[in-house]
Amino acid sequence: MTSMLKILLKNGTGRYATRLYPAEAREPFAKNRADLSFDPGCCRLCKTCSRKCPTGAIEVDKENRTWKRDVFSCVFCGDCIEACPKSCLSFVARPPLPQKHHQQAVVYATVPERSKK
Amino acid sequence: MGMMKHLMVRSRRRSLWMMHFCLGGCNGCSIEIMAALTPMYDLERFGILNTGNPKHTDVLLVGGSVNHRNRRTLKNLIDQIPAPRLIVAVGTCALTGGIFNEAYNIIGGANRVVDVDVYVPGCPPKPEAVIDGILSGLDKFEQ
Amino acid sequence: MTVSVIPVGPQHPVFLEPFQLKLVVEDEVVSEALPRFGYVHRGLEALVVSKDFRQMTRVAERICGICSAIHGMTYCRAIEKLLGITPPPRAQMLRLVWSELHRMHSHLLWLGLFAEAMGFESLFMQIFRIRETVMDILEQTTGNRVIISVNVIGGVRRDLDAEGADGIRRALKKVAGDLERIRPVLVDDYSVRKRTEEKGILAKERAYELGAVGPVLRASGISQDIRRTGYGAYGELDFEPVVESGGDCQARCKVRYRELFQSMDLIRSGLDRLSDGEIQTKSKEKPEGEILVRSEQPRGEVVYYIRADGSKHLQRLRIRTPTFANMAALMDLLPGLDLADVPLVTLSLDPCIACTER
Numbered sequence: 001m002t003s004m005l006k007i008l009l010k011n012g013t014g015r016y017a018t019r020l021y022p023a024e025a026r027e028p029f030a031k032n033r034a035d036l037s038f039d040p041g042c043c044r045l046c047k048t049c050s051r052k053c054p055t056g057a058i059e060v061d062k063e064n065r066t067w068k069r070d071v072f073s074c075v076f077c078g079d080c081i082e083a084c085p086k087s088c089l090s091f092v093a094r095p096p097l098p099q100k101h102h103q104q105a106v107v108y109a110t111v112p113e114r115s116k117k
Numbered sequence: 118m119g120m121m122k123h124l125m126v127r128s129r130r131r132s133l134w135m136m137h138f139c140l141g142g143c144n145g146c147s148i149e150i151m152a153a154l155t156p157m158y159d160l161e162r163f164g165i166l167n168t169g170n171p172k173h174t175d176v177l178l179v180g181g182s183v184n185h186r187n188r189r190t191l192k193n194l195i196d197q198i199p200a201p202r203l204i205v206a207v208g209t210c211a212l213t214g215g216i217f218n219e220a221y222n223i224i225g226g227a228n229r230v231v232d233v234d235v236y237v238p239g240c241p242p243k244p245e246a247v248i249d250g251i252l253s254g255l256d257k258f259e260q
Numbered sequence: 261m262t263v264s265v266i267p268v269g270p271q272h273p274v275f276l277e278p279f280q281l282k283l284v285v286e287d288e289v290v291s292e293a294l295p296r297f298g299y300v301h302r303g304l305e306a307l308v309v310s311k312d313f314r315q316m317t318r319v320a321e322r323i324c325g326i327c328s329a330i331h332g333m334t335y336c337r338a339i340e341k342l343l344g345i346t347p348p349p350r351a352q353m354l355r356l357v358w359s360e361l362h363r364m365h366s367h368l369l370w371l372g373l374f375a376e377a378m379g380f381e382s383l384f385m386q387i388f389r390i391r392e393t394v395m396d397i398l399e400q401t402t403g404n405r406v407i408i409s410v411n412v413i414g415g416v417r418r419d420l421d422a423e424g425a426d427g428i429r430r431a432l433k434k435v436a437g438d439l440e441r442i443r444p445v446l447v448d449d450y451s452v453r454k455r456t457e458e459k460g461i462l463a464k465e466r467a468y469e470l471g472a473v474g475p476v477l478r479a480s481g482i483s484q485d486i487r488r489t490g491y492g493a494y495g496e497l498d499f500e501p502v503v504e505s506g507g508d509c510q511a512r513c514k515v516r517y518r519e520l521f522q523s524m525d526l527i528r529s530g531l532d533r534l535s536d537g538e539i540q541t542k543s544k545e546k547p548e549g550e551i552l553v554r555s556e557q558p559r560g561e562v563v564y565y566i567r568a569d570g571s572k573h574l575q576r577l578r579i580r581t582p583t584f585a586n587m588a589a590l591m592d593l594l595p596g597l598d599l600a601d602v603p604l605v606t607l608s609l610d611p612c613i614a615c616t617e618r
């Protein structure tokens with residue numbers, strides 16, 4: 001009986017355990033796999049990322065030079081990051097924000113034309 | 118009168134009861150929902166209390182994708198929850214079916230069956246994201 | 261005497277996941293139990309036709325969130341055997357460290373839910389508070405809290421630096437202290453003992469006959485642990501399976517509690533023996549052949565059967581999960597119980613429906 005009481009008393013008098021989340025957000029760990037960032041500047045539209053993705057979240061369109069990722073399908077596994085030969089993709093430590101509509105979920109980028117060397 | 122109404126809206130925002138229901142996912146999301154309820158993140162700070170009874174529920178957290186069997190169960194549960202209700206889909210599975218989308222028994226995300234109010238992406242989302250998701254949907258209780 | 265049928269589930273406050281137990285009750289005593297499954301069934305073994313064998317690693321990790329690292333590791337081990345490659349020693353050891361951390365988080369989760377099933381809310385909260393230390397260290401070293409996705413075919417994808425290793429050691433010290441403090445509550449507390457002792461006794465012979473696995477079997481006095489076969493890096497470390505003889509809920513609780521300390525020992529000695537070097541062996545081959553691989557999960561023995569024909573897609577993947585094996589034991593335990601004990605005894609076997617149904 002008293003054993004739990006001891007723990008509770010210690011909790012009651014000790015340091016506050018709760019993270020006061022929205023008021024004080026903790027710094028995310030540097031290596032967090034929370035979201036992806038895409039750098040359109042270096043992409044060669046080679047489609048490797050879209051082939052390796054286990055959920056089919058990435059769509060690359062060579063004609064229109066677009067690169068799309070459906071955030072709602074992505075499982076943040078990082079296979080595309082490892083696959084990209086140009087290292088255009090990287091992890092971001094902050095998670096994506098909750099959204100209220102299903103259609104907003106696409107990260108869309110147009111890859112700029114590069115000058116031929 | 119305005120004062121009374123203001124007070125009512127405020128108190129309604131701060132006294133919600135929630136229930137979580139795990140569908141056909143890996144239950145990683147329900148673990149994170151549990152974690153959001155326990156001392157480190159503590160949803161009770163916002164007056165959100167865990168309950169097991171749909172009739173007492175204001176906020177339903179759905180984790181996991183809908184399959185041919187639990188579709189009926191989910192529909193049943195939703196019908197028992199009195200309006201206004203907030204339905205939060207937690208995790209990629211509940212959004213689109215995620216990695217299981219192509220499996221034969223999966224219909225898709227929770228929005229195939231119910232009207233989802235807030236979508237929380239992540240596989241699984243961190244408890245912080247779950248809290249964010251619930252808080253961002255609270256406006257629904259202000260009318 | 262009145263006979264009635266009580267459906268428990270699919271949505272029930274005690275169970276995290278949807279499954280249904282139809283209990284035939286005579287007065288207050290259960291006379292028959294009929295389980296009903298399918299609420300979590302996804303059919304992911306059939307996904308091999310649409311996903312190639314590397315992508316299937318991500319699917320295998322998502323069979324069950326609670327033992328995801330070990331599912332991923334077992335799948336990778338199976339494919340590695342088919343490809344004929346061995347991961348470098350450092351990768352093997354890192355796999356061990358992360359899977360034992362996963363075991364700890366699973367057992368702590370179970371202890372918490374068990375306390376909640378007893379109605380001991382403050383203990384539940386306390387255990388989940390301890391568990392956050394483990395979750396934090398998982399997040400710090402791998403980037404995600406539950407699905408850590410470190411296993412790839414041929415090794416691991418994240419390295420552990422000295423800082424991470426120190427972090428793990430510090431976290432373990434903290435967890436060990438906290439766990440030591442709740443020991444008297446779990447083992448000696450009057451109300452806990454009243455609630456768990458002599459409840460749901462699974463005799464040694466019966467457990468063996470029903471093919472129970474993991475902590476359930478060990479709580480019934482049979483010393484069986486697949487880690488002792490020495491797969492991966494487990495062969496280098498020395499440990500004995502944790503065995504209790506009671507066979508009741510209390511014994512199952514003790515087994516899991518002591519396994520937490522065993523996992524900590526394994527992690528510590530694993531970190532001490534961590535060798536330098538590569539963390540991945542690369543291979544461009546495609547798997548071919550048939551294989552059966554076993555590992556020890558937090559809940560017991562998992563068996564992976566894979567058949568591949570040398571193409572990108574596997575032909576067949578079949579997984580026998582420990583919770584599925586324990587369901588027979590559960591159905592044997594329930595008849596004869598008081599209705600009030602049903603949630604507790606069901607939980608004491610640690611049912612994980614996502615694993616059971618896949």
Ligand code: SF4
Nearest residue numbers: 053074075077078080
């Ligand atoms: S992180 Fe994984 S799921 Fe997401 S886009 Fe990349 S490969 Fe696809």
Ligand code: SF4
Nearest residue numbers: 043044046047049084
């Ligand atoms: S992001 Fe990388 S892998 Fe994907 S198309 Fe661009 S260059 Fe290729």
Ligand code: SF4
Nearest residue numbers: 142143145208209210
């Ligand atoms: S979103 Fe990810 S963690 Fe959540 S249930 Fe689905 S597979 Fe599991």
